Amino acid sequence: MTYVIERLGHLGDGIADGPVYAPRTLPGEVVTGTLDGDTLRDIRIETPSANRVRPPCRHFGACGACQLQHAADDFVENWKRKVVETALEAQGLSADVGPVVTSPPGSRRRATLAARRTKRGALVGFHGRSSDTITEIPDCQLLHPRLMAAVPAARDLAVTGGSRKGNLAVAVTETLNGPDILVRGGKPLNGPLRAALGDLARRHDLARLSWEDEVIALRLPPEQQFGPARVVPPPGAFLQATAEGEAALRSEVLRITHGAGRIVDLFAGCGTFSLPLAQYAPVHAVEADAAMVAALDAGWRHAQGLKPVTHAARDLFRDPLEPAELAGFEAAVIDPPRAGAHAQIGRLADSGIQRIAHVSCNPVTFARDARTLVRAGYVMGPVRVIDQFRWSAHVELVAEFRREPV
CATH class of the missing domain: 3.40.50.150 (Vaccinia Virus protein VP39)
Incomplete structure (x- = not known):
């Protein structure tokens, strides 16, 4: 069965009569796919929109961080x-x-990465759309290069303090003095873990490392510039x-x-x-x-x-x-x-x-x-x-x- 996409919903999904929700489609497109409840899966674009473009990021198909890379900039605006x-x-x-x-592109200065320890090391990236699967993002076009430089630290954090049964949430913020990282979902703190995390912060030149509600390492003040003032926000602050x-x-x-x-x-x-x-x-x-x-x-x-x-x-x-x-x-x-x-x-x-x-x-x-x-x-x-x-x-x-x- 074919569907004609009539509009975009507030989450950026295409919507056909029904309503039928078709992720990563655009108004005017004719599409086919497998209907799963009210959502279309395995979508094939039969007639593309003139506003459809090639996604600039090679991770777009698997990563759930972006919804509209397939749409022209002027259309999105x-x-x-x-x-x-x-x-x-x-x-x-x-x-x-x-x-x-x-x-x-490449300007996001804060993001929460998902990290999971594996048999051979760790996976770090974003979750796939409506999925617990972590997509690694070595060529992410969204994050600032200085944020991307913190990915190895997130990987080491997963190896050091993560569990293979669950993901870490690694909130990374770019500051004037290096990355500010807040980790949630890790192992309970003890003496050896504190020492290992402190060493990790030093090796990766982190300004600050916080584990749940405790600051583990504060090497340099993680400052933000607001007008003429420099401010050190608390961990995880907006x-x-x-x-x-x-x-x-x-x-x-x-x-x-x-x-x-x-x-x-x-x-x-x-x-x-x-x-x-x-x-x-x-x-x-x-x-x-x-x-x-x-x-x-x-x-x-x-x-x-x-x-x-x-x-x-x-x-x-x-x-x-x-x-x-x-x-x-x-x-x-x-x-x-x-x-x-x-x-x-x-x-x-x-x-x-x-x-x-x-x-x-x-x-x-x-x-x-x-x-x-x-x-x-x-x-x-x-x-x-x-x-x-x-x-x-x-x-x-x-x-x-x-x-x-x-």
């Missing part, structure tokens, strides 16, 4: 813009969605996926808040936006994770020439800042996780803040929260799509909301 527009339309909204800023993506988000946030006298940064993390903003205005940073707040504060204290940065460790889902607490701020930055920030957005809508820079990694929850702000009198300005997760279905954006003072 237009599709991601449409994802945002459709989410807004579902809430009765429209906006000027500008050109997409896409991170280049970091924007690419330097290029972070720069694009930061540029928009600085543009939207330009000229504000006082700024509140909500879901501030380790200071991605707070510290660059403090070059121009006092900032109050709010983040639930106390260790991330401490890292932000230390970065500010050691930097030169910044305005005051105050902070609070606070769960903004359960305990959002109230309108009275937001009084006196002229601008807000909010960068919530995928669930959005329904409670905090409601308080912002009731506040007197004139400008909001809303960063989001989920167009659906962004559109829901945008409707709340628009109903409260804010005008939504340009929406900029930032594609840090190249060749994936992931969509990030930053948008301006503005209203004149009453």
Whole structure:
């Protein structure tokens, strides 16, 4: 039986009438395959789309890290813009969605690798699509070369502290002073394992090595640069996926808040936006994770020439800042996780803040929260799509909301 692919779903799969889901297909393509429930397997492209291209990575067929390498770049950019527009339309909204800023190949600076000890050594790579099988990625086109250079360390970690019964999750982050690695799923720590891991960190020039919740080796501070400040995030802390993506988000946030006298940064993390903003205005940073707040504060204290940065460790889902607490701020930055920030957005809508820079990694929850702000009198300005997760279905954006003072 043949199927005509009508559109892409939110995970990047082609969808035919039914619905029937066909991974790695494109709208307009005629395909055949074996139907397994509602998913097509063993797909054969009978009539390819003009937007189909040769995947740049030889691992694409087996690796599950990328979903859209078979699609032309301009098609992916237009599709991601449409994802945002459709989410807004579902809430009765429209906006000027500008050109997409896409991170280049080989720019991902953080990733979680799967590693498994074997009889002859170890396997390191990414899981296959919907599979526990590890695909090795020696020619990965996604990861930064300095991240790829940490693969031998991940292999040695699996040999040293892994089990053949399960995989290690090896989270690797590029820092100014070398790889920062956090390992989960390994053997319980004991004296000999600690000693072996410490030696491994030295041999592979790791800045920091953490095993579950314990720092095993700290050779050099695993610093990140946020504006003029250098910050040492706690192990596993959130970091924007690419330097290029972070720069694009930061540029928009600085543009939207330009000229504000006082700024509140909500879901501030380790200071991605707070510290660059403090070059121009006092900032109050709010983040639930106390260790991330401490890292932000230390970065500010050691930097030169910044305005005051105050902070609070606070769960903004359960305990959002109230309108009275937001009084006196002229601008807000909010960068919530995928669930959005329904409670905090409601308080912002009731506040007197004139400008909001809303960063989001989920167009659906962004559109829901945008409707709340628009109903409260804010005008939504340009929406900029930032594609840090190249060749994936992931969509990030930053948008301006503005209203004149009453």
